[in-house]
Amino acid sequence: MRFGLVGTGHWARVAHAPALAATEDVTFTGVWGRDPARTAALADEFGVRxxxxxxxxxxxxxxxxxxxxPDVQAEYATAAATAGKHLLLEKPIALDAAGGRALTDAAAASGVASVVFFTQLFRPEVRDWLASRRAAASEHPWEGGTALTLGSVQREHGVFSTPWRLERDGGLWDLGPHALSILLNVLEPVETVAAHEDPLGTVHLVLGHRGGASSTVTVSQNVPAAAGLSYARVWGGAGHAVLPEQPTPVVDALSTAIAELTAAARPGAPAHPHGLEFGARVLDVLVRAQDQLG
Structure with a gap:
C-alpha cells in the first residue's frame, strides 16, 4: 500500500516517517507540509518525494x-477520506464536535479504513494487559478506575510546545486521550462527564460509565518536569490491576498501527477497533469536558 505523510514537525520526523520507512509491504511515497522548506528537508532525509x-x-x-x-488534521483528513484514501490519524481526531463529525461522516460515506494512533493501544504489553482485564470482567466486573498523566510542556517548553498545545488546554486535549484510551477499553462506555480545572492548570474528570462504574482522570501539561508521571489502574471483585510498564518504542508501535491499517483496508476486513469510531468516543468525552470548563 502506498502511504503519503502529511506533516513535517518533530513528531513526523522522529516517529511517523521512520515508521513508514520501516514497515513491510508499505511504500512511503513522500511527504507534504505547509512549509515547503521543511517538507523538502524531511523528504530528503528519508529519500522520498x-x-x-x-x-x-x-x-x-x-x-x-x-x-x-488536530484541527488541521480534521480538515485534510476529511478531504482525503472523500477522495477514497485510507486514514492513519493522530489523537484527538479533531478539536471540536463539528470537525470530528465531518471527518467520521466522510470516512463512512467513502467506506475507507481508519486507525487512530493511541500510542499505548499499539504496544503489545498494554494489549496483553487489556485483554486479561476484559477476560477477568466476565467473572468480576470492574467497578472503577483512575488514570493520571502529568507533563510539563506548558511550563518547561521544548519540542512538543507547539501552538495548539499551548493555546488549548494541553492536559485535556493532548494527554487526556492517552488516559481515556485505557479506561474506555476496560470500563463500559461513558454516560456522564464532570470536569474541573484548578488554578495551576490540572484538569480533573469524573466519568460515569454505563452499568454504574465510575472513573477519574487527572491530566496536566503544566507541572514541573520532576513531577511528570503516568499511570492507570482499575478495580473490582478481582482486586486492583495496574497498567504495566511500556518498553515498546514508539516507532515500533506506530509501525504496528500502519500494518494494521493495511490489513483493515483489505476488501471484507472488519473495521479496526481503534479506528474513527473509537476516536469519536474519546473526542465526545473531551468536548463535553471542555464545555464544562468553558
Missing part, C-alpha cells in the same frame, strides 16, 4: 498518515 501540494500527494497515495495539529 517532497510534494508541492496536498492534492499531488493524494494522487500518489492509497492511504494518508497525519502528523499535524
Amino acid at each position: 517532497a510534494y508541492g501540494s496536498f492534492d499531488e500527494l493524494l494522487a500518489d497515495a492509497d492511504a494518508v498518515e497525519f502528523s499535524v495539529p
